[in-house]
Amino acid sequence: MTAATLDSRLDGVVGGRTAAALQRAFELRTVRELLWHVPRRYSNRGDLTPLTGLPVGEHVTVLAQVLDVRERRMQRRNGKLLEARITDGTGTLQLTFFNQAWRAAELVPGARGIFAGKVSEYRGQLQLQHPDYELFEDREVGSQEAAALDRAAARAYAERPVPIYPATAKLPSWSIQQAIALALDALGPVEDPLPAELLRDEGLLPLSRALELIHRPENAGDWRRAQESLRFREAFELQLALLHRRRGLGAAPAAPRPPVEGEGGLLAAFDRALPFALTNDQRRAAETISAELARPHPMHRLLQGEVGSGKTVVALRAMIQVAESPAETEAGAAPGDGQSALLAPTEVLAAQHFRSVVDALGPELVERLQPVLITSSMPAAEKRRALLAVAGGGARIVIGTHALLSDNVAFYDLGLAVIDEQHRFGVEQRDALRRKGTVLGAEPEEGDAKREAPRRKGAQPHLLVMTATPIPRTVALTAFGDLETSVIRELPAGRQGIETFVVPLLERPKWAERAWVRALEEVAAGRQVYVVCPAIAPGEREEGEREEGEATDAEEGAARPLASVEQTFAELSGRADYAGIGIASLTGAMRPDDKDATMRAFAAGGIDVLVATTVIEVGVNVPNASVMIVRDADRFGISQLHQLRGRVGRGDHPGLCLLLTAAPTGSVARERLEAVAATLDGFELAEKDLELRREGDILGTAQSGGRSALRLLRVTEHGELIDHARSVAESLLERDPELMSAPGLAEVLEREAQQRRLDNLAKS
Ligand code: ADP
Ligand code: MG
Numbered sequence: 001m002t003a004a005t006l007d008s009r010l011d012g013v014v015g016g017r018t019a020a021a022l023q024r025a026f027e028l029r030t031v032r033e034l035l036w037h038v039p040r041r042y043s044n045r046g047d048l049t050p051l052t053g054l055p056v057g058e059h060v061t062v063l064a065q066v067l068d069v070r071e072r073r074m075q076r077r078n079g080k081l082l083e084a085r086i087t088d089g090t091g092t093l094q095l096t097f098f099n100q101a102w103r104a105a106e107l108v109p110g111a112r113g114i115f116a117g118k119v120s121e122y123r124g125q126l127q128l129q130h131p132d133y134e135l136f137e138d139r140e141v142g143s144q145e146a147a148a149l150d151r152a153a154a155r156a157y158a159e160r161p162v163p164i165y166p167a168t169a170k171l172p173s174w175s176i177q178q179a180i181a182l183a184l185d186a187l188g189p190v191e192d193p194l195p196a197e198l199l200r201d202e203g204l205l206p207l208s209r210a211l212e213l214i215h216r217p218e219n220a221g222d223w224r225r226a227q228e229s230l231r232f233r234e235a236f237e238l239q240l241a242l243l244h245r246r247r248g249l250g251a252a253p254a255a256p257r258p259p260v261e262g263e264g265g266l267l268a269a270f271d272r273a274l275p276f277a278l279t280n281d282q283r284r285a286a287e288t289i290s291a292e293l294a295r296p297h298p299m300h301r302l303l304q305g306e307v308g309s310g311k312t313v314v315a316l317r318a319m320i321q322v323a324e325s326p327a328e329t330e331a332g333a334a335p336g337d338g339q340s341a342l343l344a345p346t347e348v349l350a351a352q353h354f355r356s357v358v359d360a361l362g363p364e365l366v367e368r369l370q371p372v373l374i375t376s377s378m379p380a381a382e383k384r385r386a387l388l389a390v391a392g393g394g395a396r397i398v399i400g401t402h403a404l405l406s407d408n409v410a411f412y413d414l415g416l417a418v419i420d421e422q423h424r425f426g427v428e429q430r431d432a433l434r435r436k437g438t439v440l441g442a443e444p445e446e447g448d449a450k451r452e453a454p455r456r457k458g459a460q461p462h463l464l465v466m467t468a469t470p471i472p473r474t475v476a477l478t479a480f481g482d483l484e485t486s487v488i489r490e491l492p493a494g495r496q497g498i499e500t501f502v503v504p505l506l507e508r509p510k511w512a513e514r515a516w517v518r519a520l521e522e523v524a525a526g527r528q529v530y531v532v533c534p535a536i537a538p539g540e541r542e543e544g545e546r547e548e549g550e551a552t553d554a555e556e557g558a559a560r561p562l563a564s565v566e567q568t569f570a571e572l573s574g575r576a577d578y579a580g581i582g583i584a585s586l587t588g589a590m591r592p593d594d595k596d597a598t599m600r601a602f603a604a605g606g607i608d609v610l611v612a613t614t615v616i617e618v619g620v621n622v623p624n625a626s627v628m629i630v631r632d633a634d635r636f637g638i639s640q641l642h643q644l645r646g647r648v649g650r651g652d653h654p655g656l657c658l659l660l661t662a663a664p665t666g667s668v669a670r671e672r673l674e675a676v677a678a679t680l681d682g683f684e685l686a687e688k689d690l691e692l693r694r695e696g697d698i699l700g701t702a703q704s705g706g707r708s709a710l711r712l713l714r715v716t717e718h719g720e721l722i723d724h725a726r727s728v729a730e731s732l733l734e735r736d737p738e739l740m741s742a743p744g745l746a747e748v749l750e751r752e753a754q755q756r757r758l759d760n761l762a763k764s
Contacts (some may be wrong), residue, residue, distance in 0.1 A: 003188025
């Protein structure tokens with residue numbers, strides 16, 4: 001048999017059945033994927049224990065000899081049980097194996113070895129189920145020498161850590177371990193993608209050695225070194241891929257969209273009409289963006305800023321710059337045609353963006369820039385008109401949901417794509433938008449000869465991504481490592497504060513009543529109230545996909561029904577003291593125009609209390625809303641709650657946020673809520689979130705771009721390593737942008753890109 005490589009498919013290496021099981025359970029298909037299925041932890045065999053006085057429930061290692069073996073049919077289930085009794089002369093112990101008759105061939109009476117496992121008791125008999133064991137080669141029993149050898153072998157064995165793999169009921173850890181042993185044994189020489197120099201500088205184990213030691217360590221030092229080496233590789237390859245991608249994107253051609261200088265331009269007019277001065281952070285971000293738009297390569301920038309920090313104004317200025325930027329034509333500079341697209345995650349938000357853009361522009365600029373809204377639910381005739389305005393170039397600002405990505409949306413000259421709330425969009429959507437610029441700018445529709453699109457062959461639009469979720473630096477590096485970052489930390493002056501309180505219903509059931517009365521007082525004073533519930537209807541699960549950081553069922557009593565919009569609406573409507581109060585509900589299950597109408601009515605003050613799911617989460621702006629009550633607040637993540645409460649306190653009145661919860665004091669859920677109540681600093685909360693959250697969740701949702709999950713790297717814990725790996729990757733790319741000196745790494749990048757394409761195919 002020829003040796004296996006990392007790219008070999010598993011069926012040829014571990015057998016068809018095991019391969020199928022590995023694929024079903026963990027989507028492992030190749031030797032590489034299997035070997036990167038690393039142990040979650042290692043258990044210690046510990047010191048040798050005599051068979052007298054074995055502690056039930058503990059892991060033990062015993063040195064013993066097989067007494068007898070028998071196989072019997074199970075009484076209650078299908079299948080056969082292999083039972084072996086072992087002895088060390090002081091006592092006996094039973095080993096049991098389910099459906100593994102083949103072990104009878106090695107566990108012959110008289111065989112000596114070491115047995116390790118967890119002691120359990122069954123009908124008064126102590127036993128080890130599916131123990132790990134290692135038998136000694138046959139030696140003459142009874143000799144002094146043999147006994148000494150046994151002891152030495154036993155000590156080495158007892159020191160050897162037992163890898164514990166992420167496993168399933170059908171595919172237990174020990175059978176994964178077996179498959180991995182087969183793969184390691186079959187594996188031929190492995191070429192290390194990392195240059196020798198890098199291995200030396202970073203003190204890394206060669207790849208094949210690291211893979212061997214992570215799975216078959218002789219002692220704890222082995223797996224620790226292997227973990228460190230593999231973890232660095234993981235961080236390094238990820239950063240290298242991101243940086244390489246960024247370089248590639250940054251090198252692509254883009255049409256420069258320089259600002260119009262002087263006081264006569266649209267941007268100058270817009271600034272003059274603004275009822276406020278930009279904050280320093282806004283100005284700084286705006287200047288950076290303005291300069292990047294003027295370059296002949298696409299901008300790729302992430303704009304981070306708290307809810308209400310004024311990102312939209314910054315984006316709007318960029319859109320105006322693109323619209324009025326003069327285009328180079330064969331006849332020289334001509335007035336520009338540049339269009340911008342603003343992509344929002346939900347219809348409600350797209351509609352709201354549209355309204356606030358129209359408001360902010362004022363009638364004169366609206367006339368000049370003709371902003372349009374495109375959503376999948378708009379009436380056909382209206383949509384056709386909008387699409388024509390987009391294709392003809394008249395509409396300079398195009399606002400919509402992902403419907404903008406569909407094929408029938410053709411731009412005349414897309415210069416800038418703005419994506420709001422990046423965490424809901426993945427890398428592939430960014431790419432889809434980028435392609436719109438390329439294809440459509442280059443080839444105007446035939447027959448659309450009235451105006452010829454400017455020649456921008458192969459040019460890509462500039463890209464601005466906005467997020468209100470403060471992202472800790474290392475997460476940003478990992479999830480958005482291909483983007484440059486601007487941060488708006490400072491909130492506009494005069495912003496009213498928000499007070500947040502946890503209302504612990506378990507300890508203080510009566511306080512719920514206080515919350516409803518408090519809301520009523522606010523309504524009486526002319527203000528408006530949001531009530532947020534995790535579910536739409538009673539007995540339902542939360543709406544939509546699970547949010548990052550949300551409590552899991554296991555973490556919290558899942559049996560208790562969640563507060564729902566329907567039931568809360570009915571409850572409030574039925575209260576005598578709420579008679580005459582305008583109450584409405586808003587959920588993602590409603591028809592888009594109903595949602596929109598409700599949101600509009602709330603914004604206009606026609607509704608006093610809006611009972612909603614998290615559809616109101618991002619960006620919604622109703623300055624007169626001053627109270628937010630969140631029911632079952634523990635069902636939401638930290639960043640989500642922080643975003644939610646950003647809906648209140650946006651006007652002249654301070655905001656009040658009440659987090660109702662039945663989570664007990666001291667639970668993680670409660671701790672999350674206390675954290676939210678303790679600070680308004682989104683960055684501090686983001687760090688806290690990282691601390692409390694199970695790591696896997698972060699990249700899972702933040703990066704829906706579809707990279708396979710990280711193995712050893714935890715953005716929560718390995719910030720320094722990520723930083724370091726990034727700078728190593730940076731300097732390598734600096735010296736050798738095409739990785740000529742490291743062909744192995746070039747292959748890694750190729751594989752990475754391939755993987756992304758496959759993931760995208762799988763999603764479409
Ligand atoms: P974001 O998109 O970051 O959540 P917005 O751009 O929607 O924030 O701004 C929130 C509100 O603050 C808007 O009503 C906007 O007009 C206002 N605003 C923006 N920048 C300033 C500023 N520098 N001073 C005062 N108000 C501002
Ligand atoms: Mg916004």
